[in-house]
Amino acid sequence: MSQIYLGYDFKVTPLQPGTEILIAELGYAGFESFVETEDGVTAYIQKEEWNAAILENINILQSEEFKITHTFSEIEQINWNAEWEKNFDPIEVAGKCTVRAPFHPVKNFEYEIVIEPKMSFGTGHHETTFMMLQFILENNFEGKSVLDMGCGTAVLAILAEMRGASKLDAIDIDEWCFENSAENIERNNCKNISVYLGDASLLSGRKYDVIIANINRNILLNDMQTYCRSLNDNGALYLSGFYKEDLPIITESCNNLGLSFVENKEKNKWVAAKFTN
Numbered sequence: 001m002s003q004i005y006l007g008y009d010f011k012v013t014p015l016q017p018g019t020e021i022l023i024a025e026l027g028y029a030g031f032e033s034f035v036e037t038e039d040g041v042t043a044y045i046q047k048e049e050w051n052a053a054i055l056e057n058i059n060i061l062q063s064e065e066f067k068i069t070h071t072f073s074e075i076e077q078i079n080w081n082a083e084w085e086k087n088f089d090p091i092e093v094a095g096k097c098t099v100r101a102p103f104h105p106v107k108n109f110e111y112e113i114v115i116e117p118k119m120s121f122g123t124g125h126h127e128t129t130f131m132m133l134q135f136i137l138e139n140n141f142e143g144k145s146v147l148d149m150g151c152g153t154a155v156l157a158i159l160a161e162m163r164g165a166s167k168l169d170a171i172d173i174d175e176w177c178f179e180n181s182a183e184n185i186e187r188n189n190c191k192n193i194s195v196y197l198g199d200a201s202l203l204s205g206r207k208y209d210v211i212i213a214n215i216n217r218n219i220l221l222n223d224m225q226t227y228c229r230s231l232n233d234n235g236a237l238y239l240s241g242f243y244k245e246d247l248p249i250i251t252e253s254c255n256n257l258g259l260s261f262v263e264n265k266e267k268n269k270w271v272a273a274k275f276t277n
Helices: 015-029 080-087 127-136 155-162 174-187 217-229 244-256
Strands: 001-014 035-037 040-046 069-078 091-092 095-100 111-114 146-149 167-172 193-197 208-212 232-243 259-268 270-276
Touching: 001 015, 015 035, 015 040, 015 080, 015 217, 015 232, 015 244, 091 127, 091 217, 095 127, 095 146, 111 155, 127 232, 127 259, 127 270, 146 155, 155 167, 155 174, 155 193, 167 174, 174 193, 208 217, 217 232, 217 244, 232 244, 232 259
Parallel strands: 095 111, 146 167, 146 208, 167 193, 208 232
Antiparallel strands: 001 040, 001 069, 035 040, 091 095, 232 270, 259 270
């Protein structure tokens, strides 16, 4: 379906973590799609969801630590599915798993995940998603209860079920991600995943053997205590969405809550890490 969108072109200095923080705040404000550029990010929002004060609560724009300028324009009748079809190539992880779109040919992999990405984060192309897929392939999920927090397309929950997880919750604060996750779960014939629209406040009273959270540093730090309360004894917490230089503060936060660092992966300065209690 074609929609009329507004595109905001942001130039960000310093580029990181400015771009990461900006994307997170714009996502909360209703922006639906982001394309990182050499000097910042282009963000898209449906015209019917836009208002003249849309940027007033984007805190980073008032920060003295970053210099951010922007321009915006109306983009008429973009067919997002056609855009994805032009730009979305299948990926392969560890020779065991492929993530492809419905229009890609079938490949002979142990785990084949079909994702209609639309505008949700989590096709496997981003370094953080790729590393989390690696962690799921390398670790035992048989019979485990799993939380995929900030699920995006639900690609991580889908692979976790394929790896034997018995009960899974996938949660995202973005309605587009919520709907896209439900579609992808059905498309991959998953039976054990429940999808919820919301944030970490939904975790009250819930417990999991494994928690996967691929979000961003600030949200991870803010919600870490909630994750720890929701983790069963001898549980595992997998975190990503932050840079190598952020690993010490993430580790310190986990240590203060009784979690121990196990290992981490690094890809193009992005990091994914495993902790246990």
